[in-house]
Amino acid sequence: MELATTLTGQTVRNHVREVGINGNHWYAVAWAKDLKPKKILSVMIWQQAIALYRDSQNQVHAVENVCPHKGVAIDKGQVKGDTIVCGYHGWEFNSKGECIGIPYWNSSQKLPCAQLRSFPVQEQYGLIWLFPGDPTLAATQPLPTMPEYDDPDWLLIPVGAHFNAHFSICNENTMDVFHGYLHKNLQGWFDPVLLKLRETEDSVTADYQVSYQGPITKFLGLSEVGDRVTTQTISVDYRYPNYVNNLQGISSLYLMRLPIAPHASRSFTFMFLKIRLPRPLVNLLRPVLQPVIIHLLFLRFLRQDMEMIESEQENYLKDPQRRYVEVNPAIIAVQRLILRQYETFVRSQNPSQQTPKSVYPEVSAP
Ligand code: FES
Numbered sequence: 072m073e074l075a076t077t078l079t080g081q082t083v084r085n086h087v088r089e090v091g092i093n094g095n096h097w098y099a100v101a102w103a104k105d106l107k108p109k110k111i112l113s114v115m116i117w118q119q120a121i122a123l124y125r126d127s128q129n130q131v132h133a134v135e136n137v138c139p140h141k142g143v144a145i146d147k148g149q150v151k152g153d154t155i156v157c158g159y160h161g162w163e164f165n166s167k168g169e170c171i172g173i174p175y176w177n178s179s180q181k182l183p184c185a186q187l188r189s190f191p192v193q194e195q196y197g198l199i200w201l202f203p204g205d206p207t208l209a210a211t212q213p214l215p216t217m218p219e220y221d222d223p224d225w226l227l228i229p230v231g232a233h234f235n236a237h238f239s240i241c242n243e244n245t246m247d248v249f250h251g252y253l254h255k256n257l258q259g260w261f262d263p264v265l266l267k268l269r270e271t272e273d274s275v276t277a278d279y280q281v282s283y284q285g286p287i288t289k290f291l292g293l294s295e296v297g298d299r300v301t302t303q304t305i306s307v308d309y310r311y312p313n314y315v316n317n318l319q320g321i322s323s324l325y326l327m328r329l330p331i332a333p334h335a336s337r338s339f340t341f342m343f344l345k346i347r348l349p350r351p352l353v354n355l356l357r358p359v360l361q362p363v364i365i366h367l368l369f370l371r372f373l374r375q376d377m378e379m380i381e382s383e384q385e386n387y388l389k390d391p392q393r394r395y396v397e398v399n400p401a402i403i404a405v406q407r408l409i410l411r412q413y414e415t416f417v418r419s420q421n422p423s424q425q426t427p428k429s430v431y432p433e434v435s436a437p
């Protein structure tokens with residue numbers, strides 16, 4: 072559905088700062104390189120502790136990080152072949168989470184029914200993806216597609232970040248192209264105009280017109296001459312729970328959001344840049360270009376965003392009843408989507424439950 076691109080002002084409904092996630096999607100939970108053979112990696116997804124490990128075939132498995140015997144964190148144990156063994160009494164669990172051995176158990180006796188909850192998990196694009204909701208729906212939900220990932224014409228810049236903020240605040244920052252003001256000293260972008268706004272059941276897409284000027288513009292190939300103003304259209308696509316931003320074949324950004332807790336989120340970002348240099352030269356420069364771009368460009372923007380995002384969260388917590396005013400309809404659409412997805416998930420878990428009283432953003436008095 073096409074939406075209006077202007078808004079006179081709408082108050083933000085506080086509820087969006089408190090809602091949970093729709094678990095019936097795939098979430099990036101870790102960099103694949105961080106999960107070493109024979110090691111257990113603990114991660115959090117929306118207040119749920121998960122233990123990841125690889126079996127003898129290097130296949131990734133995900134189980135709840137809580138031993139069903141006494142509740143000890145299972146990541147204090149070890150990986151033994153294809154099984155995971157709790158560090159406290161040595162109970163052993165297979166990849167389905169079934170208890171298949173207790174060291175002090177009489178082998179003639181039937182083992183107790185102790186189940187470690189397991190989750191659908193897969194490794195793709197250098198990330199570990201987890202499906203925290205109804206496992207029977209995992210096969211019906213796709214992962215984001217990243218055609219640039221295996222294309223040598225694109226330079227991949229992977230960046231991870233942790234924010235002390237609810238995922239709605241982080242996601243609004245990503246949709247909010249009007250905050251170019253914050254990055255003015257980095258010569259980011261200016262004069263944004265929202266051209267087009269569309270929403271579906273699980274996405275919000277906004278096309279913004281933005282202008283660029285300066286050396287970064289030249290480096291990214293946005294203009295031949297850095298001091299000339301270049302105007303381009305950027306498409307920001309929030310496909311719950313992740314983002315895809317596209318700048319006319321010059322750069323693409325995939326931002327995978329991991330909600331950890333009510334005031335904590337992570338992001339796994341892939342920035343792809345089309346480097347206009349001969350491929351052998353790019354391959355030669357790749358190991359140098361990646362850290363240079365991360366430190367000199369990406370992290371400088373990220374630190375500025377982080378400061379604002381965490382300040383917004385802090386002030387929300389000081390006075391959760393206070394209402395704030397929004398004028399970007401794309402942000403209101405993002406809030407609606409987050410709330411709608413959460414409601415859908417709550418309903419799917421308990422179909423007889425009534426939808427909570429309208430949780431949608433309310434219109435302020437003129
Ligand atoms: S608490 Fe895990 S085996 Fe006892």
Ligand SMILES: [Fe+2]
Pocket residue numbers: 250254372376
């Ligand atoms: Fe930013």
